[in-house]
């Protein structure tokens with residue numbers, strides 16, 4: 001008998017982005033069972049403002065309590081799942097820097113994401129946050145320190161000349177090295193996202209010895225757009241590499257639907273890379289907001305079929321269809337057809353058995369409404385007489401009006417559907433935010449498209 005090779009990614013961490021529509025603790029606990037059954041080995045938990053920080057200003061009104069955090073960690077321990085907390089320590093620190101009392105620590109006064117690395121109070125703030133996070137995470141072995149997308153790096157009057165003299169990488173490390181040392185003094189292995197280092201030479205990368213580098217790519221071709229030689233430089237650095245794929249939240253910042261084939265193809269691309277580069281693990285990211293101030297992406301329950309299928313692919317390989325056929329029974333769904341296919345249209349998804357599946361079905365209807373509205377807007381705007389030399393196309397305008405009406409019909413009960421499906425799963429403010437962003441705005445745009453089509457028909 002031929003021995004079955006081990007999966008290419010030993011650790012399979014599911015990212016919980018809790019800065020957008022964080023689920024109730026009850027839902028989170030049931031979600032952990034689903035993820036564990038599907039092959040997850042742990043969670044990367046981006047608590048952000050959902051954590052019960054000692055500094056109460058940093059907590060959202062629906063932040064988890066300390067007891068809830070403990071129940072999450074206890075359950076992970078019972079399931080044998082690793083927990084890796086994630087704390088942004090440089091860029092994307094808007095949940096801290098948005099507060100007026102921390103404004104002085106921004107790299108640019110008007111940009112609320114990045115910390116100034118040369119401000120005397122920046123490093124002490126970050127170390128305090130690390131300690132506060134670790135206080136409630138006994139027994140962890142590593143911590144993710146973020147460190148990605150520090151877009152305004154080297155902008156302020158102190159940092160610009162520093163970077164000019166020593167280089168941007170030196171400025172980056174000037175801030176991060178004390179954090180790495182602190183984390184190591186707590187017995188933890190630090191992890192960071194890789195994007196700031198993609199052009200660094202191996203000698204500079206080696207200054208991060210002992211840090212795990214998490215290489216994130218979310219497209220269907222993960223190689224597209226990477227700097228030449230990046231993989232060789234990362235390999236030469238000797239750093240422990242992890243991959244980061246996506247099972248949700250990587251298509252558009254206002255997405256409503258987690259498209260299974262699209263996310264599965266991202267994982268297939270990672271499997272091809274893993275045949276050439278060694279990774280100790282993979283993080284399956286599931287973005288809920290692109291940053292603290294943008295609108296919500298699709299919800300976590302709406303992405304469970306995507307997550308389960310992607311985990312299956314990582315474990316067993318094969319095609320998207322193979323992975324779906326193996327995953328569907330776990331979800332209580334028919335294995336013959338992929339969600340979103342003509343045989344399983346998003347507008348009328350079947351009942352399923354996984355926790356939160358009602359929200360998945362609603363998200364399918366929202367996707368169908370959005371698609372109808374897009375078709376309406378496209379059909380109308382490309383045939384408007386003011387832009388086409390005054391030519392009339394009654395057929396396109398009537399079709400546009402029909403598509404807009406189709407969107408409005410689908411959205412008719414969507415507010416109530418979301419409230420019902422999300423009850424007990426999401427918190428009330430997040431449910432209302434979802435309704436405003438995904439239903440009210442969509443309805444307004446569909447109504448405007450319909451009115452424009454009718455105006456063209458009448459004219």
Ligand SMILES: [Zn+2]
Pocket residue numbers: 107115116117118119154155156157158159160
């Ligand atoms: Zn600065």
